[in-house]
Amino acid sequence: MQLPFSLQPLFDFIGRFLSNDPLIGATYAFIIVAALVKILLILGGLLQVIPILILLERKIIGWVQDRPGPNRAGPFGILHGFLDGVKLFFKEEILPSGVDRVLYLMAPGLVVIPAFLALCLIPVGPLIEGNNLAAMGNFLRLDPAMVGPNGAIKHIALAISNPNVGILYVLAITSVGVYGITLAGWSSNNKWSLLGGIRASAQMISYEITLSLAIIGVVLLSGSLNLYSIVDGQRGGFWNWNVVAQPVAFILFIVAMFAETNRLPFDLAEGEAELTGGFHTEYSSMRFALFFLGEYVNMVIVGAMCATLFLGGFLGPIQLDWVAIGAATGGYDWVVIIGSFLLGPLVIMPAKIGFFIFLFFFARATLPRVRYDQLMNIGWKYMLPFGLINFVITAVAVALDMMWTPNGKIELATKWVLGAVTLSLFLGWDLLYFSPRRKAQMTRDYRHYSEETSTGRSALVS
Amino acid sequence: MILEFLKGASIATRHMVLYLAGKGSVTLEYPEVKREQPAFFRGRHRLQRYEDGLERCVGCSLCAAVCPSEAIYLEAAENTPEHQVSAGERYAEIYQIHLLRCIFCGFCEEACPENAIIMGPTYELAMDRRTDTVAAKEDMLDPVEMGFGTYHDYDPYISHVTPESDAEAKSDPWAAKH
Numbered sequence: 001m002q003l004p005f006s007l008q009p010l011f012d013f014i015g016r017f018l019s020n021d022p023l024i025g026a027t028y029a030f031i032i033v034a035a036l037v038k039i040l041l042i043l044g045g046l047l048q049v050i051p052i053l054i055l056l057e058r059k060i061i062g063w064v065q066d067r068p069g070p071n072r073a074g075p076f077g078i079l080h081g082f083l084d085g086v087k088l089f090f091k092e093e094i095l096p097s098g099v100d101r102v103l104y105l106m107a108p109g110l111v112v113i114p115a116f117l118a119l120c121l122i123p124v125g126p127l128i129e130g131n132n133l134a135a136m137g138n139f140l141r142l143d144p145a146m147v148g149p150n151g152a153i154k155h156i157a158l159a160i161s162n163p164n165v166g167i168l169y170v171l172a173i174t175s176v177g178v179y180g181i182t183l184a185g186w187s188s189n190n191k192w193s194l195l196g197g198i199r200a201s202a203q204m205i206s207y208e209i210t211l212s213l214a215i216i217g218v219v220l221l222s223g224s225l226n227l228y229s230i231v232d233g234q235r236g237g238f239w240n241w242n243v244v245a246q247p248v249a250f251i252l253f254i255v256a257m258f259a260e261t262n263r264l265p266f267d268l269a270e271g272e273a274e275l276t277g278g279f280h281t282e283y284s285s286m287r288f289a290l291f292f293l294g295e296y297v298n299m300v301i302v303g304a305m306c307a308t309l310f311l312g313g314f315l316g317p318i319q320l321d322w323v324a325i326g327a328a329t330g331g332y333d334w335v336v337i338i339g340s341f342l343l344g345p346l347v348i349m350p351a352k353i354g355f356f357i358f359l360f361f362f363a364r365a366t367l368p369r370v371r372y373d374q375l376m377n378i379g380w381k382y383m384l385p386f387g388l389i390n391f392v393i394t395a396v397a398v399a400l401d402m403m404w405t406p407n408g409k410i411e412l413a414t415k416w417v418l419g420a421v422t423l424s425l426f427l428g429w430d431l432l433y434f435s436p437r438r439k440a441q442m443t444r445d446y447r448h449y450s451e452e453t454s455t456g457r458s459a460l461v462s
Numbered sequence: 463m464i465l466e467f468l469k470g471a472s473i474a475t476r477h478m479v480l481y482l483a484g485k486g487s488v489t490l491e492y493p494e495v496k497r498e499q500p501a502f503f504r505g506r507h508r509l510q511r512y513e514d515g516l517e518r519c520v521g522c523s524l525c526a527a528v529c530p531s532e533a534i535y536l537e538a539a540e541n542t543p544e545h546q547v548s549a550g551e552r553y554a555e556i557y558q559i560h561l562l563r564c565i566f567c568g569f570c571e572e573a574c575p576e577n578a579i580i581m582g583p584t585y586e587l588a589m590d591r592r593t594d595t596v597a598a599k600e601d602m603l604d605p606v607e608m609g610f611g612t613y614h615d616y617d618p619y620i621s622h623v624t625p626e627s628d629a630e631a632k633s634d635p636w637a638a639k640h
Contacts, residue, residue: 068489
């Protein structure tokens with residue numbers, strides 16, 4: 001199976017502008033073109049999905065509230081998301097007097113750009129290497145010296161970029177996103193916006209720590225910061241996924257994920273009940289829409305991160321040997337291509353991300369917004385200690401495993417024991433700490449507090 | 463805390479699953495499906511006719527007098543044998559209701575001695591021209607072919623009205639007494 005024409009002349013041509021050596025030039029050209037194609041596919045695909053996500057959010061919230069949700073524009077209302085975008089595009093853009101112009105105009109970009117930057121780390125499919133790479137090079141009729149098992153390019157990652165410190169990069173970039181929100185609040189010259197921005201930054205600082213602690217457990221287990229290595233460590237089936245070994249980290253990650261993306265029940269930065277919209281109060285038209293674009297892209301990214309770290313990323317729930325299946329069914333090439341390379345990016349990864357996106361929407365329909373002191377309490381007093389405990393237990397387990405079976409990988413039994421221990425500790429603490437008696441006491445405490453404050457006496461004095 | 467989350471999630475899940483299974487929805491697909499209005503519904507005004515096509519309104523202006531927002535304007539004219547419009551001596555030559563002023567209190571139908579004006583079931587009052595906000599007599603009058611008591615079911619005050627009682631009302635009460 002081969003293309004009717006070769007792509008090699010294209011890379012040779014571009015390569016002439018890049019290097020004197022034709023092979024090195026063509027290799028650079030291939031790397032650049034491949035990156036552009038991957039950016040186009042992943043970014044373009046995501047941007048097409050976002051209007052549908054907006055519609056789905058409204059639909060799911062509607063279903064939970066016994067309503068049909070938007071269903072007027074197009075069949076099942078599929079045009080609502082696009083029409084929302086069109087409406088926002090054509091609205092008047094108001095620049096309030098008194099804003100800090102530069103920061104005000106820059107802030108929406110500061111929200112969206114880090115979101116997209118974090119996107120390029122997500123591994124949506126496996127590495128193409130070895131025989132598969134040779135087959136691909138043969139299909140595109142490329143020079144084996146350039147692309148092939150023995151060529152200059154020995155593997156192609158189905159992610160835009162695959163650095164060795166992938167996790168650190170994602171953590172760093174997603175934290176930068178809060179600058180956009182904070183600066184939007186500050187530059188609006190509006191006290192409610194400012195409060196929203198400050199809340200967002202404080203919340204991000206508090207939950208970033210928990211998020212990192214949850215990730216550290218996974219990093220300890222896989223022994224690498226590279227996202228492909230982390231996924232590889234979960235090969236073998238769903239009982240090998242990190243969620244089995246790190247259930248507490250999984251729960252902490254999910255909670256921190258909600259706080260990171262400023263979604264309900266942690267959308268204190270918007271807080272339309274008390275802050276009239278929070279940091280985006282003064283924004284209109286497309287700049288307003290950019291905040292939402294950033295929020296939705298962020299949701300997709302943290303969902304993809306959670307899937308990669310805990311749910312095996314692009315790996316299916318059961319590991320199948322596609323080469324054997326291809327040999328058995330006869331249609332070798334297509335079975336292998338679809339099974340090993342297209343199933344991950346097109347079915348498994350979207351399904352896992354979709355699960356988390358659904359969780360976001362469902363939680364928004366289910367849970368009320370927490371108070372700010374509750375948010376800080378959850379973050380610092382409950383989640384952070386549990387992150388630390390989980391981290392210590394995981395470290396001990398990994399050390400013991402390496403001591404007893406020094407074969408460079410964590411045994412399945414260790415994972416299971418680790419998961420059972422941390423999960424039972426967490427659940428046991430949860431059930432004991434929030435026992436009915438204790439909950440009644442907390443309610444009494446809160447009533448006492450609110451009565452004192454409502455009668456004008458300071459709760460601090462008594 | 464896990465228990466509380468699960469409790470909340472189970473409620474939300476139950477509602478979602480029941481809705482998707484087609485139970486528990488109270489929403490009507492409005493433009494296609496319209497809700498039946500109850501008998502006492504006070505919607506857009508209608509001017510009723512007798513069975514034989516004569517108008518019930520005799521131009522007495524009681525509705526205009528009782529209207530708290532002065533939304534009704536009415537000019538009466540004399541009936542002549544050649545030009546018999548209503549069943550009484552006079553009829554309403556001009557009858558207008560300003561729908562932006564009207565508060566749909568229903569006093570007009572209560573005040574009407576002839577059961578001529580009633581508030582019908584129509585609640586779709588949106589209009590796209592300023593002039594449409596003043597409903598003229600032709601807009602409110604039942605067409606002749608609609609006949610007697612089209613909206614009887616919607617008006618508790620005239621639900622006791624029958625063709626026989628109408629015939630009695632149409633017969634000249636002054637002639638019987640004098």
